[in-house]
Amino acid sequence: MIKYAANAFLATKISFINEVANICDRVGADVTQIAKGIGLDSRIGGKFLQAGIGWGGSCFPKDVAALIHTADDYGYDAQLLKAAVSVNQRQRLIAVEKLQQVLKILKGKTVGLLGLTFKPDTDDMRDAPSLNLIEQLSRLGTKVKAYDPIVAQTGLRHGLSNVLVETDPERLADGCDALVLVTEWQQFRTLDYKTMAALMTNPVMIDGRNFLDQVALEQAGFRYLGIGR
Secondary structure (H helix, E strand, O other), X not given: OHXXXXXXXXXXXXHXXXXXXXXXXXXXXXXXXXXXXXXXXXXXXXXXXXXXXXXXXXXXXXXXXXXXXXXXXXXXXXXXHHXXXXXXXXXXOHHHHHHHHHHOOOOOOEEEEEOOOOOOOOOOOOOOHHHHXXXXXXXXXXXXXXXXXXXXXXXXXXXXXXXXXXXXXXXXXXXXXXXXXXXXXXXXXXXXXXXXXXXXXXXXXEEOOOOOOHHHHHHOOOEEEOOOO
């Protein structure tokens, strides 16, 4: 119960800040400033308050589901935990909504994903938000490309369908109508975005982790959209 409760709390904290981010998008506030402000309260703390496109991996989904099912088995409806899961599933498609806002029609367009794994410094694709993005974009008739430092190296691309895994960021950008930052790999901060923008049909960046430097991206020629900013 301690393990389940700890991971369920952290997952709920992420879902909470993502919900706040979606409100910020509508009222014109910046969720990164909101998170910084509430994180200064020692009762809340600043960890796990990074808005983005949702949580995944092996621990959070499994442990939250286990706690919900345990509650169900004992006749209790864990409504808050179910809401955290629901918010997370919806959040994974926020990037698609933003792409539709910018590109309007996605059918026939090409979108590149920067990162595939559910978090950086791992080759773990379990319950990765990128899989939901690939599925939804493909359903809408979008050609999907991706670049990930580890997935490209390990050959895991052979296990991915409906996506072309490129071997470097420039190949990813070539011919794309937009890029989506999915995984906050540290090396993605220092890519040659000016060259990448020049290779794109339409230099748009959806920063799904609020990880990149907006000013630097705009100076490189991108139209930048974050989550809740």
